[in-house]
Amino acid sequence: MITKMNSKEDIKEALISIFDELNGYLKTVDDATFKKTINGKWSIAQNTDHLTLSNFITNLSLNIPKVVLKQLYDTNNRTCQNYDEVVWRYQRSLSGGAKATFPFQPKISMVPIRFLVEKLWENSAKELLQSLDSWTEEELDTYLIPHPIIGKITVRELLFFTVYHIQHHLNTIQSIH
Numbered sequence: 001m002i003t004k005m006n007s008k009e010d011i012k013e014a015l016i017s018i019f020d021e022l023n024g025y026l027k028t029v030d031d032a033t034f035k036k037t038i039n040g041k042w043s044i045a046q047n048t049d050h051l052t053l054s055n056f057i058t059n060l061s062l063n064i065p066k067v068v069l070k071q072l073y074d075t076n077n078r079t080c081q082n083y084d085e086v087v088w089r090y091q092r093s094l095s096g097g098a099k100a101t102f103p104f105q106p107k108i109s110m111v112p113i114r115f116l117v118e119k120l121w122e123n124s125a126k127e128l129l130q131s132l133d134s135w136t137e138e139e140l141d142t143y144l145i146p147h148p149i150i151g152k153i154t155v156r157e158l159l160f161f162t163v164y165h166i167q168h169h170l171n172t173i174q175s176i177h
Contacts, residue, residue, distance in 0.1 A: 005083050008137050011159045012129065018166045019125040022051075025170065025177075026118060033177055034114055042106060044176055045114065047169045048121050049106035055124035057103065058162055061145045062131035062155065073144040076154050080141050086160040089150045098149045132159070 005014050026034075029044055037043045042050065064072075081089070109117050140156035147153050147161065 005160070005163070008132070008135065008140060008156075011156070011163065012132055014163045015125075015129060015132075015159070018163055018170070019129075022048075022166060022170050022173070023122065023125075025173065026121075029177055031114060036176065038176060041176075042172075043109070044173045045109040045117050046106035047173050048117055049109035050100060050104060051166055051169055052117075052121045052124045053104050053107070054162070054165060055121075055128050058158060059124065059128045059131050061158065062128070062135065066139065066143060069143045069145070073146060073152060075142050076144055080154050081157050081160075083160040083164070086150075086153065086157045087164045090161060090164065093149045101148045104148065128162070 005011055026044070026048065034044045037046075061069075108120060135155060140159070141154050143155050144152045145155060145158050147158065150161070153161065
């Protein structure tokens with residue numbers, strides 16, 4: 001299903017689906033499990049916090065005026081990668097030792113207020129979907145955004161990454177529970 005994701009509408013549906021899946025799962029987790037770390041790995045709260053930061057930064061990128069994006073990062077001059085290719089690039093980087101850079105490391109979850117962690121997550125998801133509405137199909141393939149691990153990617157590729165990234169962390173979260 002996801003590997004056939006291509007259009008803006010497909011991406012939006014996949015984002016809504018993964019946001020809903022994570023939101024639903026968080027409701028099944030008790031407070032102790034939400035905060036629990038295992039073997040020094042991030043807790044569910046920290047994973048959620050990381051995804052929130054990622055969404056907010058993606059949202060910021062989607063709201064930079066396109067003329068500024070063009071000046072900062074140029075425009076795309078290559079064939080766009082599909083979902084599977086973006087995932088492969090990311091997994092290859094992870095297997096090479098890539099880790100979340102400082103701006104993407106959990107911060108708000110250090111304050112043990114579950115409501116705040118969850119509310120910020122939900123707001124980040126809602127804002128990302130709203131920001132996507134202002135992009136056309138053509139613009140998704142035209143403008144480039146720097147990704148801290150896989151380099152410059154198109155906005156469409158960034159959205160493919162976002163869908164995968166949330167699923168990746170949801171799998172991690174589910175393994176904690």
